[in-house]
Amino acid sequence: MKYQSFNEEIIRLIGGKDNIQAVVHCMTRLRFTLKDRSKAKTEELKALDGVIDVVSNNVAYQVIIGTHVSEVHAELISMLGIAPNSNEETEVNEKKNPLKAAMDLLSETMTPVIEPIIASGLLAGFLSLFSITGLISADSPTYQLLDSIRSAVFFFLPILIAMSCAKRLKASPYLAVALAATLVSSSINDVAGLSIFGIQLPQMVYANSFIPIILAVWFMGQLTVLLKKYVPKFLQYFLNPLLIMVICLPVTLLIFGPIGIWIGDGIGWFFEVLHNTFGSWIVVMLYAALQPFLIMLGAGNFMMPLALNFVNKMGYDPIFLAAATISDLAVSGAMLGYFLRAKDSKQKQLFGTVSFSALMGVTEPAIYGVFIKYRRPFVAVMIGGGIGGLFAGLMNVKTYSIVWGLMGLPSYADNQDFSNLVFMIISVVVGFVTAAIAAYILGIPQEEKEGQKKESLNENDQAKLATLKKVPLASVVEGKIVPLSEIKDQAFSTGALGKGLGIIPSDNRIVAPVSGEVSAVFPTKHAIGIKTEQGVEVLIHIGIDTVELDGKYFDTIVSQGDSVKQGQLLSTVDFAEIQTKGYDPTVIVVITNTMDYLDVVPVARENVVADDECLTVIL
Known part of the structure; x- marks a missing residue:
């Protein structure tokens, strides 16, 4: 600890x-x-x-x-x-767009399941390589035992999915796993002639699937909430699990199983039409070019369910996994291009480190540490990844296992398909080299050039430049200014948390005093943190001891990580009710990293309105 x-x-x-x-x-x-x-x-x-x-x-x-x-x-x-x-x-429950909520659920559900999937995929690739080279015979007991890991992970995929998504859907993980295990059991999975309550059931293959169990667990969560509401508490411990299982199984077999399979078949049909009409090369090219953007938006795992569906239905994925590998290598190539171009030793170390990380299939350090800051690497990856993806799409490269990255390349030779492996290697090399060349030609980002220009100034010039810089903060709310020393909270009045001021509000709207990123939104909504591009850390504390209200009377519309502009609405607060409950409504604004700057100067006026400057941070 x-x-x-x-x-x-x-x-x-x-x-x-x-x-x-x-x-x-x-x-x-x-x-x-x-x-x-x-x-x-x-x-x-x-x-x-x-x-x-x-x-x-x-x-x-x-x-x-x-x-x-x-x-x-x-x-x-x-x-x-x-x-x-x-x-x-308590977490803040936000209303989400249903499509976005579904995509978030899929992405969050797949994240913990990726670990065994990658293990089984890599194992399949190496077993294929060992079989081709004659090191291990495909008929040997050793091969069969190791291959059982791969087959078990995918056969029992519904169980892994059930465990992963149960808590997110308000269901018991253990009951969800029990339901999934029942679906893949030999008495139900791919069994013809089943019926329940006299109703004939369709023959369904639940092993390897993921959509039916997600729908079933969602229903289980809704049913769990309903039973807790209406079943007497002294009966819930014994009765609720029984009712949940007895109700969920037939509903899944009659409704969610067929719906899930139809959705899977529909996805396959859509891409089959796309492939026959335009060619899958378009999707491969676009995904390989744009994957860094999806990762940045938190949708990096959205392709996993689609790839799983392809492997289950067709025995291979013709689009996403190959494109993901090409994109990862293009990211590595782009960072290598900047490594070769950079002259500063710290920059070289950064670019070299994230390039190797991306080469191993972990691109987040490059995307969050370099791409977002410099932006031009996005262009390099779009060029390199797009061209590599175009070649893979035109050559109809197939991914036979759920795996990506360099370590998974042997799996492309599965089923003795050596030309498939060769085409994939060419695609990866093309993406890597093209992205590296594009990044090198694009040159050092402007931000770095400006930094080098500043470093070229002597110490006296830098000191003079610093004294001329300041960051003004506008008022967060209309009202009367109160010196920090008069705030009825010792943590603020002593300046322990930084310099600033208080405002007795005459309006219910709290707005951003500066442009920057929302660094924190407390669950009880009474405090919001903003960090500017210059590194100024602003804390907006709404009321004194209002944490006790647990978010009541606060309507905060921003979340941690949001970018905000100066004057943008952050929250609406019912100050009248807060005062009625006996709380001091004073809004406190402090610079929590005051010690990093020459000074923080409050404005010398009694009242402020919107857009009025209230604080100045001297850099």
């Missing part, structure tokens, strides 16, 4: 484990409910390295840590052996 010794000291100074009744966390502080506050050694806690301040009031005993408090809290409750307060840890 990163904070184990720190937490041990906190526990000791606060009176020991037995003195702690509960502990939750706010945006910056641990909030303890103590059995006896007199046992806490407050002054020693304040002096503890890592503690900013300690505030004890009628709300809670609060130990102010900083914005990394969530990490400290996670380890602390583990050491204490107590559960986090549900009010503080």
Whole structure:
């Protein structure tokens, strides 16, 4: 544990484990409910390295840590052996577009399942290579035993999918697995002539499938919620599991099984029509060119269910897995191009490291560490990946196993299809080399050139340049300005969390004071963090002790990771109701990394309206 010794000291100074009744966390502080506050050694806690301040009031005993408090809290409750307060840890339920919600579910479900799928796919590739070279005979016991890993992973895929998606769909993972195991059992899977309640069932193959079990687990989650609502609590432990299984199995066999298979067949039919009409090369080319964008958008795993469907129906994937491998190698090539072009040793180290990572099939470091910052590598990958994907599509390259990356290349020779392997190798080399050349020609991104220009200035010039730079912050809400020293919260009034000011609001709209990225949105919606391109970290704390309201009266419309513009609406707050409940509505704005700058200067005026400058950060 990163904070184990720190937490041990906190526990000791606060009176020991037995003195702690509960502990939750706010945006910056641990909030303890103590059995006896007199046992806490407050002054020693304040002096503890890592503690900013300690505030004890009628709300809670609060130990102010900083914005990394969530990490400290996670380890602390583990050491204490107590559960986090549900009010503080409740997730915000957002309404999503149904299609986006379905895509998110598929992506999140496939992520933990990828591990055994990759293992089985790579194993299949190496077994194919060993068989071709004569190292192991396909009829030998060794080959058969190792191949059973591959066949078992895909045969029992519904069980893996059920375990992965159950909690997301509010179902019991164990009941979901039991249902999936029932579907792939020898008494149901691919058995003809079955009937239930006198209704004839179609002959269905559930092994290797994934859509029927996802639909079934979704229904199980809905049924679970319904039964908890209407079945008496003293009967739920015994009765609910029985009702869930007895109801879910026939519904799955009668409805979700056929629907899932039809959806799978429909996907296959769509791409078959596309292939016969235009050629699958279009899809292969586009996916190989655009995969980095999909990864950046969090949709990198959306192709996995489609690839699985192809392998189940056709015995190979004609599109996605080959395109993914070509794209990964194009990313590696683009980073190699920048490695060869860069002169700065730190840049060379960065580009070389992420190039090797992408070569091994892990492209996230390159995409998030380089692509987003410099942008031009996207163009290089689109060129290299697109050309490599075009060649693979035109040559009808097939992926016989669920695997991608260099380690999976042997699987392309499965079924003695050596020409398929050769075409795939050519596609990968074309994508890699073309992306490297394109990146080298595109040159060093402008951001780096500007950085080198700044480095060429002498120290005096750099100091003068720094004194001329500032970041102005507009008001987050209309109202009356209050000096930070007058805020009725010691953590803020002492400046422990950084310099800033308070605003007594006269409007219900909270807007962004600067442009930047939303670095944090607390689950109870009372605090929002924004980080600017210059690195300024802004904390907007709405009201004092309003964490206790658990999000009530707050309508926050941004999420962590969102990009916002200055003046953009962040949240709507019913301040009248907050005051009615006895809470101070003052909105506090502080720069949490104040020490990184020359100064943070509040504006010298009494009232502010929208777009008025209220703070200035001197860089």
